[in-house]
Amino acid sequence: MVASTQTNGTALIELQGVTKVYGEGHAAMRALAGIDLRIEQGDFVAIMGHSGSGKSTCLNILGCLDSPTSGSYRFQGVEVSQLTRDQRARLRRYYLGFVFQGYNLLKRTTAIENVELPLIYRGVPARERHQIARRTLAAVGLEGWESHSPSELSGGQQQRVAIARAIIADPSVLMADEPTGNLDTARSEEIMDLLCRLNREAGITIVMVTHEADMAEYAKRIVHFKDGRIESDQQNGRTN
Amino acid sequence: MLWNTLLLALREIRRNVMRSFLTVLGIVIGVASVITMVTLGNGATQHVTAQIASMGSNLLMVTPGRRMGPGQQGMAPAFKGEDAQAIAREIGSVSAVAPVSTGAATAIFGNENWSTSVTGTTSEFIALRNMALHSGRNFTTSEAHAGAAVCIVGQTVREKLFGSQDPIGQRIRLGSLSFQVIGLLEAKGQSMGQDQDDLVIVPLRTFQRRISGNQDVRLIQVSIRDGASTEKAQQDIRLLLRDRRRLAAGEEDNFQVMDTKEISTMLTGATQVLTGLLGAVAAVSLVVGGIGIMNIMLVSVTERTREVGTRLAIGALEREVLLQFLVEAVALSSLGGLFGILLGLGASFGLKSVLQVPFVFDPGIAIIAFLFSAAVGVIFGYFPALKAARLDPIEALRHE
Structure with missing residues (x-):
């Protein structure tokens, strides 16, 4: 069953025949072998697959961290597959947020300073930045933890800080790469609940890579990758 | 953005105070030595002048x-x-x-002995050197002619040999x-650094x-009558000595007749050459300090690879990452320069009494040293910064 039901109008994300080849000649490795994927505004997509299935490569391309070898990637209707490094950086700055498995917070830097980071690159003045960061930390349930550094926070709290950092600049899409990979089940569920709430209440589109079926269950739609191709793409029965 | 970058850089420096300090130690020492050398050199020059x-x-x-150049003399x-x-x-215009001739000798009085410098000269010497007699008398003409065994002592010699005794009329042994x-x-x-009171004066002939x-005389001091032309006297003495030394018409002078201006130029020339050399050595240590900064910045970039990856993912441009690390290096080296200037000024201030050289603060050299240390930061920080900016965000995020 193919989920591209709304074929009319412009999708938020549209991949057509996207391939990615690493290396050249005999050493060449085909990570993506032609991907067609449409993601609408407000969706919550879980990308699943074994390691080497191409799911991370796909997320890197969706997150504009990498360019496809061939094929077309339209973001809000604009072709972005052949952008330069700096152009992709600007795109990430204004439209994308990232959450990583290892949190990737700056060491010896307080939670609020970590959360502010994207606003610094957007040139938001310091006062305004503090206000927004404070509000965003509160939104992920970390009121009162502003001046703690990552080493003083639990894994779940660190991931919340990372989520706050990802959403502070109101991105169109949140790219999450194994966001619960380093957390225990209870903490993982809290993080997934938070992501669902952000998707539902703030309307943030979420694309999440995971290999845990439990976590994928939280998404509205599950896409399975195998050997660089999409194996299945289904709406999730669960409603949240 | 630049202001933010600067704050960010200062925060980064503060986060690693110990490492930052050790990193800039080379710059601190380099700048401090440049400042000390130049300050003391300027002091010495001013003092001589x-x-x-x-x-x-x-x-x-x-x-x-x-004459061969500043501070040099050929054999003659x-x-x-x-x-x-x-x-x-x-020479008519000469007044004295x-x-x-000088040499070293041990002066002995009773059980005391003291190594000092002995000057053989005439009775005009004391006045010519701007010295004065505290007590006793100068040589007489007959004493000078006869090469009599009489001497005039400086205060240091008196103190070492006679203590509180009155030296006049006592007998000391020299050689x-x-x-x-x-x-x-x-x-x-x-x-x-030279004790001007550590000398014994005896008649030239006795010496x-x-x-x-x-019979050698190494120096002749001449004073010119007030109002007479120094240039003229210089020229007259030159011609007289050429004649006495039997120099042929084409031969160069094998002696020099210098006025105070020339002496001053010669001596300050010597101190300036020395200052320049020491300054150059100190500048080398600045470059070494710069390499230290480059080294630590490279370590820092490697250590913060994930941070760079995160910043790039968030949307930092290549040049923003470059600027961040560059500003960090420059802030580091400039702080080092600032500390070095303070340390150097402190050291020259402390050394002025030891070396008997006045403290002459030259703001120009302080500014140059500061700019130089900042430039060291730019030059040696650029490569590590470029390395950081060129990182692939995906690789950098995966870095352990």
Whole structure:
């Protein structure tokens, strides 16, 4: 069953025949072998697959961290597959947020300073930045933890800080790469609940890579990758 | 953005205070040594200039040897006492002439002995050198002629040999001969680390016979009558000495007749060459300090690879990452420069009493040292910063 039901109008994300080849000649490795994927505004997509299935490569391309070898990637209707490094950086700055498995917070830097980071690159003045960061930390349930550094926070709290950092600049899409990979089940569920709430209440589109079926269950739609191709793409029965 | 970057850089430096300090230690030491060398060198130059100016403008110094450049002398035959007499006799504008020969000797009085410098000269010497007698008397003409065993001592020699005793009329031994002390000089104090009161003055003839054993005179000091032309006297002495030394028409002078301005230029030239050399050595240590900064910045970039990856993912441009690390390196090296300047000024201030050199603060050299250290940051910080900026965000995020 193919989920591209709304074929009319412009999708938020549209991949057509996207391939990615690493290396050249005999050493060449085909990570993506032609991907067609449409993601609408407000969706919550879980990308699943074994390691080497191409799911991370796909997320890197969706997150504009990498360019496809061939094929077309339209973001809000604009072709972005052949952008330069700096152009992709600007795109990430204004439209994308990232959450990583290892949190990737700056060491010896307080939670609020970590959360502010994207606003610094957007040139938001310091006062305004503090206000927004404070509000965003509160939104992920970390009121009162502003001046703690990552080493003083639990894994779940660190991931919340990372989520706050990802959403502070109101991105169109949140790219999450194994966001619960380093957390225990209870903490993982809290993080997934938070992501669902952000998707539902703030309307943030979420694309999440995971290999845990439990976590994928939280998404509205599950896409399975195998050997660089999409194996299945289904709406999730669960409603949240 | 630049202001933010600067704050960010300072925060990064603060986060690693110990490492930052060790990193810039090279720059601190380099700048401190440049500042110390130049400050002390300037002090020495000023001191020499002031001292020579105090000698008066009507003084000439005649020394054997060719002029070769600042502070250098070629080999040439020494003068004789008769050369000094000839200058006094034949040059009309000369008011006083003192031939000078110096050597080292041990002065002995009772159980006390003291190594000092012995100057053989004439009675004009004391006045020519701006010295004065504290007590006793100068040589008489007959004593000078006869090469009598009489001497005038400086305050340091008096203190070491006689303690609180009155030295006048006592007999001291210099080498093999016993001398009667007939005069005591006024104290003149230290000059550039040299004790000007540590000397014994004896008549030239006595010196030549009893101490040096030869007729050589290494220096003739000449003072010119007030109102007479120094240039003219210089020229007259030159011609007289060329004649006495039997130089052919085409031959170069094998002696120099210098006025105080030239002496001052020669001496300051020497200190300036020395200052320049020491400054250059210190500048090398600045470059070494720069390499230290580059080293640590490279380590820092590697260590913060994930941070760079995160920043790039968030949307930092290549040049923003470059700028961040560059500003960090420059902030680091400039802080080092600032500390170095303070340390150098402190050191020169502390050393001024040890080296007897006045403290002359030159803001120009401080500014140059600061800019130089900042430039070291730019030059040695650029490569690590470029390395950080060129990182692939995906690789960097995966870095352990």
